[in-house]
Amino acid sequence: MPATALRLAATALLLLAALDAAHAAASDDRADERQRLTQTVAAQMRETGSATGRPALSERVTTALRQVPRHAFVPEDQRLYAYVNRPLPIGHGQTISQPYIVALMTELAQPQPDHKVLEVGTGSGYQAAVMARLVRTVYSMEIIEPLGLAARERLQTLGYRNVEVRLGDGYHGWEEHAPYDAILVTAAASHIPPPLIRQLKPGGRMVIPVGAAFLVQQLMLVEKNADGTVSTRQILPVAFVPLTGGAR
Numbered sequence: 001m002p003a004t005a006l007r008l009a010a011t012a013l014l015l016l017a018a019l020d021a022a023h024a025a026a027s028d029d030r031a032d033e034r035q036r037l038t039q040t041v042a043a044q045m046r047e048t049g050s051a052t053g054r055p056a057l058s059e060r061v062t063t064a065l066r067q068v069p070r071h072a073f074v075p076e077d078q079r080l081y082a083y084v085n086r087p088l089p090i091g092h093g094q095t096i097s098q099p100y101i102v103a104l105m106t107e108l109a110q111p112q113p114d115h116k117v118l119e120v121g122t123g124s125g126y127q128a129a130v131m132a133r134l135v136r137t138v139y140s141m142e143i144i145e146p147l148g149l150a151a152r153e154r155l156q157t158l159g160y161r162n163v164e165v166r167l168g169d170g171y172h173g174w175e176e177h178a179p180y181d182a183i184l185v186t187a188a189a190s191h192i193p194p195p196l197i198r199q200l201k202p203g204g205r206m207v208i209p210v211g212a213a214f215l216v217q218q219l220m221l222v223e224k225n226a227d228g229t230v231s232t233r234q235i236l237p238v239a240f241v242p243l244t245g246g247a248r
Helices: 003-027 031-052 059-067 077-079 101-108 124-133 144-155 194-201
Strands: 088-091 095-096 116-120 136-143 163-167 180-185 200-210 216-225 229-238
Touching: 003 163, 031 059, 031 101, 031 229, 059 101, 059 124, 077 088, 088 163, 095 116, 095 144, 101 200, 101 216, 101 229, 116 124, 116 194, 124 136, 124 163, 136 144, 163 200, 180 194, 194 200
Parallel strands: 116 136, 116 180, 136 163, 180 200
Antiparallel strands: 088 095, 200 216, 216 229
16 A cells, blocks of 8 residues: 555544544543542442441442443433432433432342343333343333333433333233343332232342332332242332332
8 A cells, every 4th residue: 555545544543533532522521420429329328328238339330320321311401410319300200210229229139240130110211221231131111101212212322232121011020031130110119019029030139119109118128039938128218209000
């Protein structure tokens, strides 16, 4: 190749590299805010550790929180507050959970790289995105069609290929892919749905808020023992939107 052509090729490669770097910087322009949010969540985990049994963020969950762009999962008018440690409205009477709660529920589920997880209540897709960085596959269900369709497109656009979103009533679970190593329910039920207990693998964990809307709810850890029996433990009071669907 002539020297001029070599110089042109080298220049083109440098330009492409610069464009790639600029794109990466633009897409990660709030990394400092995620870092600060992670520190805030870690501090709250320490403060509540005696009650929850999870006094610290694991390195894997810490990394996931740092990597997932929460601002991409909230409406445009809420993006200024995306890295504040609080829930935010996402439309249709629903919310994206407080980052501390997302982290706590994720830690309680004890996700492993080979795990298959069911999420009931996709919402904007943020919890699914965090979990997707920690497990093999996430199956997520959303009963509100506009939210589910938007979350599916958002997760695909952001590259979360190991998340599958289904429109439907999560109370009944997703039998096709059961049993699950962990189940996360991101809306409050009046009781623990029996279909979800059946779809939980022996040795698996379910994290679910239980209680009536506008009253005190309890975040519950449900563990299915090897013999199929179930044990439950209250973790801490929470406030979630109600689980909607046929049976609640």
